[in-house]
Amino acid sequence: MTPECTPRQDLPAQDVPAPDLPYSVFARACPSRTTLEHVTGRWGALTLGALHEGSLRFNQLRRRVDGVSEKMLSQTLHALERDGLVHREAQPTNPPRVDYELTPLGREVAERLLALIQCVEGRMDEVLAARARYDAARGAR
Amino acid sequence: MTPECTPRQDLPAQDVPAPDLPYSVFARACPSRTTLEHVTGRWGALTLGALHEGSLRFNQLRRRVDGVSEKMLSQTLHALERDGLVHREAQPTNPPRVDYELTPLGREVAERLLALIQCVEGRMDEVLAARARYDAARGAR
DNA sequence: CAGCATCCAGCTTGATACTG
DNA sequence: CAGTATCAAGCTGGATGCTG
Numbered sequence A, B: 001m002t003p004e005c006t007p008r009q010d011l012p013a014q015d016v017p018a019p020d021l022p023y024s025v026f027a028r029a030c031p032s033r034t035t036l037e038h039v040t041g042r043w044g045a046l047t048l049g050a051l052h053e054g055s056l057r058f059n060q061l062r063r064r065v066d067g068v069s070e071k072m073l074s075q076t077l078h079a080l081e082r083d084g085l086v087h088r089e090a091q092p093t094n095p096p097r098v099d100y101e102l103t104p105l106g107r108e109v110a111e112r113l114l115a116l117i118q119c120v121e122g123r124m125d126e127v128l129a130a131r132a133r134y135d136a137a138r139g140a141r
Numbered sequence C: 001c002a003g004c005a006t007c008c009a010g011c012t013t014g015a016t017a018c019t020g
Numbered sequence D: 001c002a003g004t005a006t007c008a009a010g011c012t013g014g015a016t017g018c019t020g
Helices: A029-041 A043-052 A056-062 A068-083 A104-122 A124-141 B029-039 B044-050 B059-065 B070-082 B102-124 B124-140
Strands: A086-091 A099-104 B087-091 B097-102
Touching: A029 A043, A029 A068, A029 A104, A029 B044, A029 B102, A029 B124, A043 A056, A043 A068, A043 A086, A043 A104, A043 B029, A043 B124, A056 A099, A056 B087, A068 A086, A068 B087, A068 B124, A086 B097, A099 A104, A099 B044, A099 B124, A104 B029, A104 B102, A124 B029, A124 B070, A124 B102, A124 B124, B029 B044, B029 B070, B029 B102, B044 B059, B044 B070, B044 B087, B044 B097, B059 B070, B070 B087, B102 B124
Parallel strands: none
Antiparallel strands: A086 A099, B087 B097
Protein backbone atom coordinates (compact mmCIF):
# COMPACT_ATOMS: atom_id res chain seq x y z
CA MET A 1 0.00 0.00 0.00
CA THR A 2 1.06 3.53 -0.59
CA PRO A 3 -0.75 5.65 1.95
CA GLU A 4 1.29 8.75 1.16
CA CYS A 5 0.92 8.55 -2.58
CA THR A 6 -2.69 7.97 -3.45
CA PRO A 7 -2.97 6.65 -6.98
CA ARG A 8 -4.80 8.86 -9.40
CA GLN A 9 -7.66 6.95 -10.93
CA ASP A 10 -6.66 7.89 -14.42
CA LEU A 11 -3.19 6.47 -13.99
CA PRO A 12 -2.02 2.88 -13.96
CA ALA A 13 -0.75 1.63 -10.63
CA GLN A 14 2.83 1.50 -11.81
CA ASP A 15 2.99 5.28 -11.76
CA VAL A 16 2.62 5.36 -8.02
CA PRO A 17 5.95 5.81 -6.25
CA ALA A 18 7.05 3.03 -3.93
CA PRO A 19 5.81 3.64 -0.38
CA ASP A 20 9.28 4.11 1.05
CA LEU A 21 10.28 6.84 -1.37
CA PRO A 22 10.38 10.38 -0.01
CA TYR A 23 7.80 12.80 -1.29
CA SER A 24 8.92 14.12 -4.64
CA VAL A 25 7.20 16.70 -6.76
CA PHE A 26 8.85 15.13 -9.76
CA ALA A 27 6.65 12.07 -9.44
CA ARG A 28 3.32 12.41 -11.12
CA ALA A 29 1.29 10.73 -8.42
CA CYS A 30 2.91 12.28 -5.34
CA PRO A 31 0.56 14.46 -3.29
CA SER A 32 3.36 16.96 -2.79
CA ARG A 33 2.84 17.98 -6.36
CA THR A 34 -0.73 19.03 -5.75
CA THR A 35 0.24 20.95 -2.66
CA LEU A 36 3.02 22.64 -4.58
CA GLU A 37 0.44 23.59 -7.16
CA HIS A 38 -1.85 25.06 -4.55
CA VAL A 39 1.07 27.06 -3.19
CA THR A 40 2.51 28.22 -6.48
CA GLY A 41 -0.66 28.48 -8.50
CA ARG A 42 -1.56 31.87 -9.83
CA TRP A 43 -3.92 32.71 -7.00
CA GLY A 44 -2.42 30.54 -4.29
CA ALA A 45 0.93 32.29 -4.45
CA LEU A 46 -0.58 35.75 -4.36
CA THR A 47 -2.94 34.83 -1.55
CA LEU A 48 -0.16 33.45 0.61
CA GLY A 49 1.93 36.48 -0.21
CA ALA A 50 -0.84 38.83 0.82
CA LEU A 51 -1.56 36.97 4.05
CA HIS A 52 2.10 37.01 4.98
CA GLU A 53 1.71 40.66 5.90
CA GLY A 54 -1.07 39.92 8.31
CA SER A 55 -4.55 38.50 8.57
CA LEU A 56 -7.10 39.79 6.10
CA ARG A 57 -10.80 39.52 5.51
CA PHE A 58 -12.30 38.04 2.38
CA ASN A 59 -12.93 41.24 0.51
CA GLN A 60 -9.68 42.78 1.65
CA LEU A 61 -7.90 39.86 0.09
CA ARG A 62 -9.99 40.24 -3.02
CA ARG A 63 -8.82 43.82 -3.41
CA ARG A 64 -5.23 43.04 -2.56
CA VAL A 65 -4.93 40.25 -5.07
CA ASP A 66 -5.68 42.30 -8.14
CA GLY A 67 -7.79 40.45 -10.66
CA VAL A 68 -8.91 37.47 -8.62
CA SER A 69 -12.57 36.64 -8.91
CA GLU A 70 -14.72 35.90 -5.91
CA LYS A 71 -15.05 32.33 -6.99
CA MET A 72 -11.35 31.70 -7.49
CA LEU A 73 -10.44 33.34 -4.21
CA SER A 74 -12.95 31.20 -2.39
CA GLN A 75 -11.68 28.10 -4.09
CA THR A 76 -8.06 29.02 -3.41
CA LEU A 77 -8.70 29.67 0.25
CA HIS A 78 -10.42 26.32 0.64
CA ALA A 79 -7.47 24.50 -0.88
CA LEU A 80 -4.97 26.33 1.31
CA GLU A 81 -7.09 25.79 4.39
CA ARG A 82 -7.39 22.11 3.63
CA ASP A 83 -3.63 21.82 3.23
CA GLY A 84 -3.21 23.40 6.66
CA LEU A 85 -1.55 26.56 5.39
CA VAL A 86 -4.32 29.03 6.13
CA HIS A 87 -6.57 29.33 9.15
CA ARG A 88 -10.13 30.56 8.75
CA GLU A 89 -11.59 32.46 11.68
CA ALA A 90 -15.31 33.15 11.36
CA GLN A 91 -17.18 35.45 13.71
CA PRO A 92 -20.87 34.52 13.90
CA THR A 93 -21.94 38.15 13.75
CA ASN A 94 -24.26 39.91 11.37
CA PRO A 95 -22.95 40.97 8.93
CA PRO A 96 -20.52 38.07 9.02
CA ARG A 97 -16.83 38.71 9.49
CA VAL A 98 -14.24 36.15 8.49
CA ASP A 99 -10.51 36.59 8.95
CA TYR A 100 -7.91 34.55 7.17
CA GLU A 101 -4.41 34.13 8.51
CA LEU A 102 -1.43 31.92 7.94
CA THR A 103 -0.84 28.92 10.15
CA PRO A 104 2.70 28.33 11.42
CA LEU A 105 3.14 25.89 8.55
CA GLY A 106 1.74 28.45 6.16
CA ARG A 107 4.20 31.04 7.40
CA GLU A 108 7.12 28.72 6.74
CA VAL A 109 5.93 28.11 3.23
CA ALA A 110 5.04 31.75 2.64
CA GLU A 111 8.49 32.88 3.69
CA ARG A 112 10.12 30.70 1.06
CA LEU A 113 7.55 31.81 -1.44
CA LEU A 114 8.13 35.47 -0.62
CA ALA A 115 11.86 35.02 -1.05
CA LEU A 116 11.13 33.69 -4.52
CA ILE A 117 8.66 36.43 -5.36
CA GLN A 118 11.02 39.16 -4.22
CA CYS A 119 13.85 37.58 -6.15
CA VAL A 120 11.76 37.69 -9.31
CA GLU A 121 10.45 41.19 -8.69
CA GLY A 122 13.92 42.47 -7.93
CA ARG A 123 15.36 41.13 -11.15
CA MET A 124 12.65 42.06 -13.57
CA ASP A 125 14.98 44.47 -15.34
CA GLU A 126 17.22 41.56 -16.24
CA VAL A 127 14.23 39.50 -17.30
CA LEU A 128 12.86 42.24 -19.51
CA ALA A 129 16.29 42.77 -21.06
CA ALA A 130 16.50 39.05 -21.80
CA ARG A 131 13.06 39.14 -23.36
CA ALA A 132 14.05 42.06 -25.56
CA ARG A 133 17.15 40.19 -26.72
CA TYR A 134 15.18 37.02 -27.38
CA ASP A 135 12.49 38.83 -29.35
CA ALA A 136 15.03 40.80 -31.34
CA ALA A 137 16.90 37.63 -32.31
CA ARG A 138 13.65 35.96 -33.29
CA GLY A 139 12.16 38.90 -35.09
CA ALA A 140 15.30 39.25 -37.19
CA ARG A 141 14.99 35.73 -38.51
CA MET B 1 4.60 56.15 -19.94
CA THR B 2 5.03 52.91 -18.14
CA PRO B 3 7.80 51.08 -19.94
CA GLU B 4 8.09 48.44 -17.26
CA CYS B 5 4.42 47.65 -17.03
CA THR B 6 3.08 47.14 -20.50
CA PRO B 7 -0.68 47.53 -20.46
CA ARG B 8 -2.63 44.49 -21.39
CA GLN B 9 -4.94 45.28 -24.24
CA ASP B 10 -7.92 43.79 -22.52
CA LEU B 11 -7.51 46.01 -19.51
CA PRO B 12 -8.30 49.69 -19.04
CA ALA B 13 -5.29 51.92 -18.59
CA GLN B 14 -6.04 52.57 -14.96
CA ASP B 15 -4.95 49.04 -14.13
CA VAL B 16 -1.39 49.80 -15.08
CA PRO B 17 0.78 50.61 -12.09
CA ALA B 18 2.34 54.07 -11.97
CA PRO B 19 5.76 54.08 -13.61
CA ASP B 20 7.63 54.78 -10.41
CA LEU B 21 6.11 51.86 -8.55
CA PRO B 22 8.35 48.84 -8.03
CA TYR B 23 7.41 45.68 -9.83
CA SER B 24 4.65 43.96 -7.92
CA VAL B 25 3.11 40.62 -8.64
CA PHE B 26 0.00 41.83 -6.90
CA ALA B 27 -0.74 44.18 -9.77
CA ARG B 28 -2.63 42.60 -12.59
CA ALA B 29 -0.69 44.31 -15.35
CA CYS B 30 2.83 43.96 -13.97
CA PRO B 31 5.11 41.77 -16.08
CA SER B 32 6.58 40.28 -12.93
CA ARG B 33 3.35 38.35 -12.58
CA THR B 34 3.82 36.56 -15.88
CA THR B 35 7.41 35.74 -15.04
CA LEU B 36 6.33 34.44 -11.67
CA GLU B 37 3.83 32.28 -13.46
CA HIS B 38 6.46 30.89 -15.77
CA VAL B 39 8.62 30.10 -12.77
CA THR B 40 5.94 28.64 -10.54
CA GLY B 41 3.72 27.11 -13.19
CA ARG B 42 3.24 23.39 -13.02
CA TRP B 43 5.92 22.62 -15.58
CA GLY B 44 8.11 25.67 -15.11
CA ALA B 45 8.80 24.89 -11.49
CA LEU B 46 9.63 21.25 -12.15
CA THR B 47 11.80 22.14 -15.12
CA LEU B 48 13.82 24.67 -13.15
CA GLY B 49 14.08 22.19 -10.31
CA ALA B 50 15.38 19.49 -12.62
CA LEU B 51 17.89 21.78 -14.29
CA HIS B 52 19.21 22.91 -10.95
CA GLU B 53 20.99 19.60 -10.65
CA GLY B 54 22.82 20.12 -13.92
CA SER B 55 22.30 20.61 -17.61
CA LEU B 56 19.97 18.17 -19.33
CA ARG B 57 18.93 17.31 -22.84
CA PHE B 58 15.38 17.58 -24.06
CA ASN B 59 14.37 13.98 -23.61
CA GLN B 60 16.23 13.64 -20.35
CA LEU B 61 14.16 16.51 -19.03
CA ARG B 62 11.05 14.90 -20.40
CA ARG B 63 11.76 11.75 -18.42
CA ARG B 64 12.79 13.61 -15.29
CA VAL B 65 9.67 15.74 -15.17
CA ASP B 66 7.20 12.91 -14.89
CA GLY B 67 4.06 13.52 -16.89
CA VAL B 68 5.10 16.48 -19.00
CA SER B 69 4.20 16.26 -22.66
CA GLU B 70 6.59 17.13 -25.41
CA LYS B 71 4.52 20.14 -26.29
CA MET B 72 4.36 21.53 -22.79
CA LEU B 73 8.05 20.99 -22.16
CA SER B 74 8.91 22.75 -25.38
CA GLN B 75 6.59 25.60 -24.54
CA THR B 76 7.91 25.83 -20.99
CA LEU B 77 11.51 25.89 -22.12
CA HIS B 78 10.79 28.67 -24.59
CA ALA B 79 9.19 30.79 -21.91
CA LEU B 80 12.05 30.24 -19.50
CA GLU B 81 14.61 30.90 -22.19
CA ARG B 82 12.88 34.10 -23.19
CA ASP B 83 12.85 35.25 -19.58
CA GLY B 84 16.60 34.67 -19.42
CA LEU B 85 16.41 31.85 -16.88
CA VAL B 86 17.47 28.98 -19.11
CA HIS B 87 20.17 28.79 -21.74
CA ARG B 88 19.72 26.62 -24.79
CA GLU B 89 22.86 25.12 -26.28
CA ALA B 90 22.31 23.42 -29.63
CA GLN B 91 24.97 21.32 -31.30
CA PRO B 92 24.51 21.25 -35.09
CA THR B 93 25.21 17.53 -35.26
CA ASN B 94 23.17 14.71 -36.66
CA PRO B 95 21.27 13.53 -34.78
CA PRO B 96 20.87 16.90 -33.09
CA ARG B 97 21.87 17.38 -29.48
CA VAL B 98 20.49 20.23 -27.42
CA ASP B 99 21.47 20.92 -23.84
CA TYR B 100 19.52 23.11 -21.50
CA GLU B 101 21.08 24.71 -18.46
CA LEU B 102 20.27 27.43 -16.00
CA THR B 103 21.67 30.91 -16.51
CA PRO B 104 23.13 32.68 -13.46
CA LEU B 105 19.78 34.43 -13.08
CA GLY B 106 18.02 31.10 -13.44
CA ARG B 107 20.17 29.61 -10.72
CA GLU B 108 19.24 32.40 -8.32
CA VAL B 109 15.59 31.86 -8.99
CA ALA B 110 15.88 28.07 -8.90
CA GLU B 111 17.58 28.17 -5.53
CA ARG B 112 14.67 30.02 -4.01
CA LEU B 113 12.28 27.74 -5.77
CA LEU B 114 14.08 24.65 -4.54
CA ALA B 115 13.96 25.96 -1.00
CA LEU B 116 10.21 26.23 -1.38
CA ILE B 117 9.84 22.81 -2.98
CA GLN B 118 11.92 21.14 -0.31
CA CYS B 119 9.97 22.92 2.39
CA VAL B 120 6.72 21.56 0.97
CA GLU B 121 8.09 18.06 0.40
CA GLY B 122 9.55 17.96 3.89
CA ARG B 123 6.28 18.87 5.51
CA MET B 124 3.89 16.74 3.55
CA ASP B 125 3.09 14.70 6.63
CA GLU B 126 1.70 17.81 8.28
CA VAL B 127 -0.18 18.73 5.13
CA LEU B 128 -1.73 15.28 4.84
CA ALA B 129 -2.68 15.34 8.49
CA ALA B 130 -4.34 18.72 7.99
CA ARG B 131 -6.22 17.38 5.00
CA ALA B 132 -7.44 14.41 6.99
CA ARG B 133 -8.70 16.72 9.74
CA TYR B 134 -10.38 19.01 7.25
CA ASP B 135 -12.08 16.16 5.43
CA ALA B 136 -13.19 14.53 8.68
CA ALA B 137 -14.75 17.78 9.92
CA ARG B 138 -16.49 18.27 6.59
CA GLY B 139 -17.63 14.71 6.15
CA ALA B 140 -19.17 14.73 9.61
CA ARG B 141 -21.43 17.63 8.74
C1' DC C 1 17.03 13.14 -31.24
C1' DA C 2 14.66 17.46 -30.98
C1' DG C 3 11.31 19.49 -32.01
C1' DC C 4 6.80 22.13 -34.72
C1' DA C 5 1.81 22.21 -36.48
C1' DT C 6 -2.72 20.93 -35.97
C1' DC C 7 -6.86 19.33 -33.88
C1' DC C 8 -10.11 19.19 -30.27
C1' DA C 9 -11.80 17.34 -25.57
C1' DG C 10 -12.40 19.02 -21.24
C1' DC C 11 -11.03 21.55 -17.44
C1' DT C 12 -10.50 26.09 -15.67
C1' DT C 13 -12.26 30.48 -15.38
C1' DG C 14 -15.24 34.55 -15.23
C1' DA C 15 -19.90 36.38 -15.18
C1' DT C 16 -24.12 36.33 -13.21
C1' DA C 17 -27.56 35.40 -9.95
C1' DC C 18 -28.77 34.04 -5.47
C1' DT C 19 -28.35 32.95 -0.06
C1' DG C 20 -27.53 33.52 5.01
C1' DC D 1 -20.13 40.88 4.23
C1' DA D 2 -19.03 36.35 2.81
C1' DG D 3 -19.84 33.41 0.33
C1' DT D 4 -22.48 29.25 -3.01
C1' DA D 5 -24.60 27.66 -7.57
C1' DT D 6 -24.84 27.52 -12.27
C1' DC D 7 -23.39 27.91 -16.98
C1' DA D 8 -21.06 29.34 -21.27
C1' DA D 9 -16.67 30.23 -23.24
C1' DG D 10 -12.05 29.93 -23.94
C1' DC D 11 -7.75 28.46 -22.97
C1' DT D 12 -4.78 24.47 -21.54
C1' DG D 13 -2.83 20.69 -22.65
C1' DG D 14 -2.68 15.82 -24.72
C1' DA D 15 -2.55 13.05 -28.96
C1' DT D 16 -1.10 12.61 -33.41
C1' DG D 17 1.56 13.21 -37.48
C1' DC D 18 5.45 15.31 -39.69
C1' DT D 19 10.31 17.61 -40.34
C1' DG D 20 15.40 18.28 -40.25
